[in-house]
Amino acid sequence: MDRSAESLSRAIGMRVNQERKGRGWTLDQLAELAGVSRRMLVNVEQGGVNPSIGTLLRLSDALGVGLPALVEPPALRAVKVVRAGEGAVLWTGPSGGRGILVAGTESPDVVELWDWTLAPGERHESEAHSDGTRELLQVLEGSLTVLIESEGHELNTGDALTFRSDVPHSYVNPFALPTRFTLAVFEPGVGAGHRAENTNA
CATH class of the missing domain: 1.10.260.40 (lambda repressor-like DNA-binding domains)
Structure with a gap:
């Protein structure tokens, strides 16, 4: 590390x-x-x-x-500024790609904003998120293939995609040039199930 x-x-x-x-x-x-x-x-x-x-x-x-x-x-502040380069790098690909969490909100309804780059040939596989989770992404540079379960969606610069991410999904760059995309994740009711279990215990 x-x-x-x-x-x-x-x-x-x-x-x-x-x-x-x-x-x-x-x-x-x-x-x-x-x-x-x-x-x-x-x-x-x-x-x-x-x-x-x-x-x-x-x-x-x-x-x-x-x-x-x-x-x-x-x-404790109502406004938080994250400067360029200050986001949390939570994924690094074998050829230098990165998944950076640049901003997010608090529970229970969590929204995450990500800045992703995938080098040629890189792929990030994501397991199913919690029920009701949605993702929105837009390709800023290059091209990207998003696999949702077994269905593939090819996106080019400027294209956007909205999908349910409570199923397995992957972001793939099978192309010769790097790709960069921004990703927003909406995860409603984070922790609500566990809170309910603890209340009923």
């Missing part, structure tokens, strides 16, 4: 630990709710691993805080 990735991993680990302890949950309880192994959770909390976006989404949903809350400190 480079220094910025190491710093981000430590910040995520501290936030997960803080949120878990604030709820009085053991490592085993959070691991079970999130569907991750206890070992992975320990590594995340210790900042010793750069967790996948899928793992972060499972943890954020289990904690009911939304992904943006795990990668940045709590903000």
Whole structure:
């Protein structure tokens, strides 16, 4: 891990630990709710691993805080400016592509804004998000293929796509030039299921 990735991993680990302890949950309880192994959770909390976006989404949903809350400190201000280069790099491709979370809102209805680049031949596979999640994306440079379950959609510069992302989906660049796209993710009711379970316990 480079220094910025190491710093981000430590910040995520501290936030997960803080949120878990604030709820009085053991490592085993959070691991079970999130569907991750206890070992992975320990590594995340210790900042010793750069967790996948899928793992972060499972943890954020289990904690009911939304992904943006795990990668940045709590903000007391009504306005937050993220300067160029300050977004959280949560995915790095083998040829230099990056998935950067540049902004997000708090739960329960979480909106995330991403800046993605995929080098030629790169692909990012995403597991199904929670029920009701929607994504909107627009290609800013190059071309992109979005696979939603088994259906492919080829997009060129300026094209946009809206889809339900509560099914498996992938972003693929099978072309000879890099592609860049902006992505907004709307995830309603983050953590609501777990809150309901805890209320009824």
